[in-house]
Amino acid sequence: MPTGQPPARRTGGRIRNEDAHDAVLTAAIELVEELGYQPVTVERIAARARVAKSTIYRWWKSKAPLVMDAYRATVEQRVPEPDTGSLDGDLTAFATALYGVTAHPLRVRALRGLMAEAQLDPAFAEPFRAWVESRRAVVLTLLDRGVQRGELPPTADLDAATDQLFGLFWYRLLVGHQPLEPARAAEHISQLLHGLRAQHRQQAG
Numbered sequence: 001m002p003t004g005q006p007p008a009r010r011t012g013g014r015i016r017n018e019d020a021h022d023a024v025l026t027a028a029i030e031l032v033e034e035l036g037y038q039p040v041t042v043e044r045i046a047a048r049a050r051v052a053k054s055t056i057y058r059w060w061k062s063k064a065p066l067v068m069d070a071y072r073a074t075v076e077q078r079v080p081e082p083d084t085g086s087l088d089g090d091l092t093a094f095a096t097a098l099y100g101v102t103a104h105p106l107r108v109r110a111l112r113g114l115m116a117e118a119q120l121d122p123a124f125a126e127p128f129r130a131w132v133e134s135r136r137a138v139v140l141t142l143l144d145r146g147v148q149r150g151e152l153p154p155t156a157d158l159d160a161a162t163d164q165l166f167g168l169f170w171y172r173l174l175v176g177h178q179p180l181e182p183a184r185a186a187e188h189i190s191q192l193l194h195g196l197r198a199q200h201r202q203q204a205g
Helices: 013-035 042-049 053-059 063-078 087-103 105-120 122-148 158-175 182-204
Strands: none
Touching: 013 042, 013 053, 013 063, 013 105, 042 053, 042 063, 063 087, 063 122, 087 105, 087 122, 087 158, 087 182, 105 122, 105 158, 122 158, 158 182
C-alpha cells in the first residue's frame, strides 16, 4: 500500500446533497411566489427541483417547515443584516431593503398569503412564527448594538421598538391604506428613534 501520499479527496455525495437541498429551497420559493402557498405541494416542489419526493421528506417532515426554511434563506439574502457603523444607518438600510418588496408584486402577494395562512392553520403558524422571530432577531441585534455604542439608552424597550418597525411594515403591506416607499424608510426610522430617545429624556428628567 503506498505511503506518504494524501488521502484521496471525497467528492460527489456531499456536493450532490447540497445542490439538491439548494434546489429544493429555490423551487419552494419560486412556486409559492408564482402560485401562492395553498396550491403548492411537496410533489410540485420535487418536480421543480428535479429530486425525489422521498429526498425532500428526509429533510423536512411537511410542506410548512420546508417553505419557511426556504423563506428564511431567501430573505436573509434579500434583506441582510447591515453594519453601516451607526444605528440610524443600520435601521435605515434594513427598512429600505424591507420596503423594497413592494417593487415585486408576486412577493407581496406571497407574503400576504403566508400571513393569512398562519392565522388559519395551526400547523403552519409555528414555522411561520419561527421565521418571523428570525427576522426580529436581526433588528434586535441592530438595536442592541446601538445600546452598546451609546446611541440608545440601556433602558430602551428594544422589543417594542422592533414591533413598531415591523408593525408599520406588515400593517401597510396587508391593509394597503398607505404605500410602503423605500424612500421614506429614513423618515420612519428617524421617528422611531426620536421616540425612544425622547422617552428616555423624559424619564431622566
